[in-house]
Amino acid sequence: MKRIFFILTICLISTGLLAQQNLDFSPKAEVVSPQINKDNTVTFRLMAPNAQSVKLQGDWMPSEGWTPKLQDLQKDENGLWSFTTQVLPSDLYSYTFIVDGLKVLDPNNVYQVRDVATVMNIFLVEGGLADLYKVQNVPHGTVTRCWYDSPKLDSPRRITIYTPPGYEGNTDKYPVFYLLHGMGGDEEAWMALGRASQILDNLIAQGKAKPMIVVMPNGHTSNTAAPGESDKGFYKPDMRTPDVFSGDMEANFGDIIKFVEDNYRVKSDMQSRAIAGLSMGGFHSLYISANYPNTFDYVGLFSPAILPPANAASTIYADLEAKLLAQKANGYRLYWIAIGNTDFLFQNVVDYRSKLDEMKFTYQYRESDGGHIWANWRLYLSEFAQMLF
Amino acid sequence: MKRIFFILTICLISTGLLAQQNLDFSPKAEVVSPQINKDNTVTFRLMAPNAQSVKLQGDWMPSEGWTPKLQDLQKDENGLWSFTTQVLPSDLYSYTFIVDGLKVLDPNNVYQVRDVATVMNIFLVEGGLADLYKVQNVPHGTVTRCWYDSPKLDSPRRITIYTPPGYEGNTDKYPVFYLLHGMGGDEEAWMALGRASQILDNLIAQGKAKPMIVVMPNGHTSNTAAPGESDKGFYKPDMRTPDVFSGDMEANFGDIIKFVEDNYRVKSDMQSRAIAGLSMGGFHSLYISANYPNTFDYVGLFSPAILPPANAASTIYADLEAKLLAQKANGYRLYWIAIGNTDFLFQNVVDYRSKLDEMKFTYQYRESDGGHIWANWRLYLSEFAQMLF
Numbered sequence: 001m002k003r004i005f006f007i008l009t010i011c012l013i014s015t016g017l018l019a020q021q022n023l024d025f026s027p028k029a030e031v032v033s034p035q036i037n038k039d040n041t042v043t044f045r046l047m048a049p050n051a052q053s054v055k056l057q058g059d060w061m062p063s064e065g066w067t068p069k070l071q072d073l074q075k076d077e078n079g080l081w082s083f084t085t086q087v088l089p090s091d092l093y094s095y096t097f098i099v100d101g102l103k104v105l106d107p108n109n110v111y112q113v114r115d116v117a118t119v120m121n122i123f124l125v126e127g128g129l130a131d132l133y134k135v136q137n138v139p140h141g142t143v144t145r146c147w148y149d150s151p152k153l154d155s156p157r158r159i160t161i162y163t164p165p166g167y168e169g170n171t172d173k174y175p176v177f178y179l180l181h182g183m184g185g186d187e188e189a190w191m192a193l194g195r196a197s198q199i200l201d202n203l204i205a206q207g208k209a210k211p212m213i214v215v216m217p218n219g220h221t222s223n224t225a226a227p228g229e230s231d232k233g234f235y236k237p238d239m240r241t242p243d244v245f246s247g248d249m250e251a252n253f254g255d256i257i258k259f260v261e262d263n264y265r266v267k268s269d270m271q272s273r274a275i276a277g278l279s280m281g282g283f284h285s286l287y288i289s290a291n292y293p294n295t296f297d298y299v300g301l302f303s304p305a306i307l308p309p310a311n312a313a314s315t316i317y318a319d320l321e322a323k324l325l326a327q328k329a330n331g332y333r334l335y336w337i338a339i340g341n342t343d344f345l346f347q348n349v350v351d352y353r354s355k356l357d358e359m360k361f362t363y364q365y366r367e368s369d370g371g372h373i374w375a376n377w378r379l380y381l382s383e384f385a386q387m388l389f
Numbered sequence: 390m391k392r393i394f395f396i397l398t399i400c401l402i403s404t405g406l407l408a409q410q411n412l413d414f415s416p417k418a419e420v421v422s423p424q425i426n427k428d429n430t431v432t433f434r435l436m437a438p439n440a441q442s443v444k445l446q447g448d449w450m451p452s453e454g455w456t457p458k459l460q461d462l463q464k465d466e467n468g469l470w471s472f473t474t475q476v477l478p479s480d481l482y483s484y485t486f487i488v489d490g491l492k493v494l495d496p497n498n499v500y501q502v503r504d505v506a507t508v509m510n511i512f513l514v515e516g517g518l519a520d521l522y523k524v525q526n527v528p529h530g531t532v533t534r535c536w537y538d539s540p541k542l543d544s545p546r547r548i549t550i551y552t553p554p555g556y557e558g559n560t561d562k563y564p565v566f567y568l569l570h571g572m573g574g575d576e577e578a579w580m581a582l583g584r585a586s587q588i589l590d591n592l593i594a595q596g597k598a599k600p601m602i603v604v605m606p607n608g609h610t611s612n613t614a615a616p617g618e619s620d621k622g623f624y625k626p627d628m629r630t631p632d633v634f635s636g637d638m639e640a641n642f643g644d645i646i647k648f649v650e651d652n653y654r655v656k657s658d659m660q661s662r663a664i665a666g667l668s669m670g671g672f673h674s675l676y677i678s679a680n681y682p683n684t685f686d687y688v689g690l691f692s693p694a695i696l697p698p699a700n701a702a703s704t705i706y707a708d709l710e711a712k713l714l715a716q717k718a719n720g721y722r723l724y725w726i727a728i729g730n731t732d733f734l735f736q737n738v739v740d741y742r743s744k745l746d747e748m749k750f751t752y753q754y755r756e757s758d759g760g761h762i763w764a765n766w767r768l769y770l771s772e773f774a775q776m777l778f
Contacts (some may be wrong), residue, residue: 004764009448013403017633021448021504021761021762021763022571030625032625046491047491048489048491049490050441050489050491051489051491052439059410060632064424072437087441097661099491099493100437100439100440100441100489101437101497102436102437102439102440102488103433103496104488104493104494105508106491107491107492107493107508108625109625110503110506110507110508110616110617110625110626111616111623112501112508114499117499118499119494119496119499122620122623123623124623130543134620134621134622135614135617135618135619135620136620139536139545139621140535140536140545140547142533142534142535142536143533143534144531144532144533144534145529145532145533145534146531146532146557146574147528149527156528156529158529167691168535168652184410200413206722225524227499227500228499228500228524229524230524231523231525233513233524234498234500234511234513236419236421236497236499237499263557315521343633372410373410373411374410378559
């Protein structure tokens, strides 16, 4: 092997008229960042000899009001900046550096996620919750991106579908869990930020969740696909789309169910269908489950954005109380509401629960620490998936 | 709509105890970068008032020897740095900024690709070649990531499979094109850097390529999956893996064919199988097609790394000339070799062609401008796919 690399390296050095790609013979003694230490502290490093200031912004760090609090890194004599956190609880975290006021992704960490128009680095602290978010040596499901027709919308539309381990090798029929993203998301959000396929793989391997199909559509009807995946090209993502509260997502949800039931081996009864979503997707789940009688036996509202669509034109939002009373009369197995105690939508959920209490509409309530954050939505998915089917 | 955003914004400002995610209400009057101008010049912008120097590194820019030549941006009175290129030919390009010596991704461009351990921003200049690389308003195929068993390797192993538009809606059988990555790649490389699904969607829509299944395995047998997608976790990618030239990829390729033919509706005859790859994948394609008689009617070597595996233990690399003579006697429809005229592997291909010429082994030869670069591999895929089946 050494000889071959020697030959390759000589070739590279001696020719090199133009840049060559898909090759990287950079030296191995490089900066390591982030480094997850054995005690679950985390060390960040950035080589920036010319910088006057390097700060860290991480989603585990407290913020002051709406402004995130930044952590200074310290510079050594070689221009290497570093900082070590306190012990972090097991979770998936995101961060960026701020170098002389400019947002800079960690050049030593290729693992990133996009949330709306912001790209951040990520890392995992194992040994607890995050073990569910990690790719483990267990059987893996299949993840498919395909396009379905929705005749009344700008169509075809892109959708992400998880089928459980073993799906290809048997003829079983499976229950289906429809999992909806928030206002800033798309059909990639639950996979990239939500670690949905890892959570399902791990829960199924542990026998804690039933094998199921998970369907992740795009909830913005004015987009056919995630940014960069449609013929809109490479535009700057913006969640301020005209479709929110239009009712179009909810009104056309039947097209998604039809596509899934036509193309996958599914159990197509109420007992074998669940729907849940985060934030805007929680709002969608509330109205879809209320508007499609006897369709979903399991409903999950994760930090739901239960905002008053007063004057909304769509009949989807009309007569909610009557629809909820019908839903109650029809019966269901689980209506699960979860929210963080510092979520900006907390009071909306308090109000909605009061309304349900008055109606004697049964639900389970889960309150966690923290705000309107992915750490909570991964946690809620991990808990909700175990209660299904 | 405006009222709802007002309410939301008030909520955010008035609570905001902790950071909230999946929301981004940042003002819309922002820096635009990159801006593709109507004349196909491209303007780059970066707001960095504290920076002393901002440079641009792009894969369209000439390099001096092995060192890329950098382009200075100019600073205005507000601290906004900018630079406009000359007219760029239609293509997909990658770039990063260098700010005071530090590599910085463009904070206004969320579109990125990873090549080995380097993340770069990308953009498209339309109006020519790159129209094949763009998501167009045409029927789209399905892209599936799944895991197959390969009993003699560390298994299961992750694989990416493209099925053409219409696959789900009919009962046809399809030909299969096995498409292999280079030394720095994995089962994601042809999708992310190679724009394989866009190229196939567009060529099929134009009637220039037959509907086909494209199978993109991971060619590093010491990895089960791309970085971050296996139980190795989030490590720094390094292409210096011990599997290269071990023969294991080639020797176990039958497991991939078996998985595809067991799980997809395929035509399983020689006339309906193609194999091609870039760099290390070209080397793999050469040896797989030579070692599996009467299996592939179409072979493509894109910038193939035809390096002498002298003393290699595997019988895969033994008796190549005899195997090529058998391949010649068996017959095939297309043996296609392509390389850029400044590729560091150019002489290796000259030597291999001489060997084939001596053997009167028929092949087609395609020489393009440029080096060992993705621009060439996207071009070769676009041309090769049109000659298949």
